[in-house]
Amino acid sequence: MSAETTSQSPQDLLVMDLSMGAEDWTPTPHGQCLAEVLAENNLVEGKTVLELGAGTGNHTILLARQGAKHIVATEITQELVETTEVNVKRNVPEASMEYRVADWLATDGSFDVVVTNPPFCKSGKQNRRYYIDSLILDAHKRLNANGTLIFVQSSMADLAKTLERLNENGYEARAIGERRGPFRDYYFEDEQFMKESASVVGGFDVVEGVHYETLSVIAATLRDYTPPAGAHIPDELRA
Numbered sequence: 399m400s401a402e403t404t405s406q407s408p409q410d411l412l413v414m415d416l417s418m419g420a421e422d423w424t425p426t427p428h429g430q431c432l433a434e435v436l437a438e439n440n441l442v443e444g445k446t447v448l449e450l451g452a453g454t455g456n457h458t459i460l461l462a463r464q465g466a467k468h469i470v471a472t473e474i475t476q477e478l479v480e481t482t483e484v485n486v487k488r489n490v491p492e493a494s495m496e497y498r499v500a501d502w503l504a505t506d507g508s509f510d511v512v513v514t515n516p517p518f519c520k521s522g523k524q525n526r527r528y529y530i531d532s533l534i535l536d537a538h539k540r541l542n543a544n545g546t547l548i549f550v551q552s553s554m555a556d557l558a559k560t561l562e563r564l565n566e567n568g569y570e571a572r573a574i575g576e577r578r579g580p581f582r583d584y585y586f587e588d589e590q591f592m593k594e595s596a597s598v599v600g601g602f603d604v605v606e607g608v609h610y611e612t613l614s615v616i617a618a619t620l621r622d623y624t625p626p627a628g629a630h631i632p633d634e635l636r637a
């Protein structure tokens with residue numbers, strides 16, 4: 399059974415009781431931005447949702463309260479997804495949920511909506527945008543026709559590049575909300591990150607010695623597409 403749709407205000411939707419351990423990802427301004435923008439825009443009522451890297455469940459709970467029909471929440475380890483589960487069960491016990499250990503998009507099923515706050519600064523990949531680019535290239539495999547991909551990213555990850563790549567890969571994409579805020583302290587500790595960010599046009603700005611990034615929540619909806627006859631796709635694999 400899905401959670402009852404509430405008429406709670408965006409502020410009320412964000413009030414939740416979260417517990418977490420030392421290994422869990424403590425919500426940051428990125429997560430807060432995504433939560434606030436999701437709360438202001440109900441994009442999930444009556445829809446099936448795949449949430450990648452659900453962490454403390456800070457977005458999972460909100461999506462359930464907004465009346466998502468069914469949510470699959472993933473994390474990279476069993477311990478991490480147990481934190482999601484404990485928090486969701488405490489805050490929205492009636493939610494229709496499944497919890498999975500999965501490496502990013504390597505999971506089954508197709509959904510109306512895919513939501514995530516992807517690793518970026520600390521992605522640990524040579525291409526720091528790896529998780530963002532992976533979404534752009536492969537989230538369509540987890541989306542139903544005309545499904546929507548929703549994620550948050552920093553201006554330091556190059557918003558123009560993201561919107562261009564989404565367009566190239568068959569999405570109508572737009573930023574549905576933005577928040578501007580000062581750098582986290584750990585940004586300055588990663589010289590390579592600072593160097594990469596300085597090469598992004600509009601990556602950040604500095605006012606009176608304070609560095610600011612802009613966080614954007616992007617909603618991208620798959621356009622209709624039929625591969626042309628003769629494309630190298632076996633008939634049985636054509637969706």
Ligand SMILES: C[S@@+](CC[C@H](N)C(=O)[O-])C[C@H]1O[C@@H](n2cnc3c(N)ncnc32)[C@H](O)[C@@H]1O
Pocket residue numbers: 423424425426428429430450451452453454455456457472473474478500501502503514515516517518
């Ligand atoms: C930026 S944090 C976001 C956490 C939470 N959704 C939030 O916004 O506070 C990214 C999350 O993705 C998880 N993660 C990292 N690599 C992953 C992978 N390959 N597959 C699934 N989740 C992953 C991390 O454990 C972490 O919880």
